[in-house]
Structures are given as C-alpha cells and as structure tokens.
Amino acid sequence: MTPETVLTLARDALWLTLLLAAPLLLAALVVGVLVGVVQAATQINEMTLSFIPKLIALAAVLVAAGPWMLRTLVEYTRQLIESIPGLLN
Template identity: 60%
Template sequence: MTPETVITLVQNGLFVLIIVAAPPLLVSLLVGLLVSILQAATQINEMTLTFIPKLVAMFLVMILAGPWMLSTLMDYITRLFQSIPLVIG
C-alpha cells in the first residue's frame, strides 16, 4: 500500500464525513441563530431555550435526511470494501 493510496482513502473518508454531517450541523446552526435573534429581540436571556428547538430540528432532519445519509455511508463502505483487493495487491 503506497502513501498515495492511504491519502486518497483518508480524503474520500473525510469528504463523505463532511457531506453526511453537513445537513444536521447546518440546521442546528440556523435554528440556533434564529432563536438567538428572537432572544435578542425579546430580551429573554434563558440559555436553555435554544435546546428544545435544536433537538426538534435535529430530529426532523434525521428523519428526512436519514435515509440519504445512510445510503451515502453504505455506498462509501461498499466501495471501500470492494477496493481491498486492489489496495492489497
């Protein structure tokens, strides 16, 4: 196994990680920003107020994007397992 092969495998793994993690992280960021703006406008300074909307939003994202995330991970793992003979020999 050459260093180029290892670097390619790590790059592909990190790319899949970023693609799969992006929807939940972006939704969490947007919901947190909206709740922060609402808190600033109403001068409600409750720190725990952001958790419930974020949890609900993350739950909805996992329901809606979960099958896509799972299929993306399964495709990557399948390609990784199929490339084992090429990497070894």
C-alpha cells in the same frame, strides 16, 4: 499500499464525513441563529430555550435526510470493502 492510496482514502473519508454532517450542522446553525435573534429581541436569556428547538430541528433533519445519509454511508463502505483486494497488491 502506496502513500497516494492512503491519502486518497483519507480524503474520501473526510469528504464523506463533511457531506454527512453538513445537513445536521446547517440545521443547528440556522435554528441557533433564529433563536438567538428572538432571544435578543425579547431579552429572554434562558439557556434551555435554544436547546429544544435545535433538538427538534435535528430530529426533523434526521427523519428527512436519514435515508440518504445511510445510503451514502453504506455505498461508501461497500466500495471500500470491495477495493480491499486491489489495495493489497
């Protein structure tokens, strides 16, 4: 296995991680900002108030994007396992 192969595998794994985490992180960011704006406008400083909407948003994103995320992860894993014989040469 060459160093270029290792770097390619690491780059692909990091890209997949970013791709799979992006919908969840963006949903949490958007909901967090919206709740923060509402809290600033109403001067309600309750820490748990931002937790529940984020939790609901993340659950909704997982329901909506979960099949795509799982399909992407399974496809990457399948390609990785199928490439093992070629990596050993």
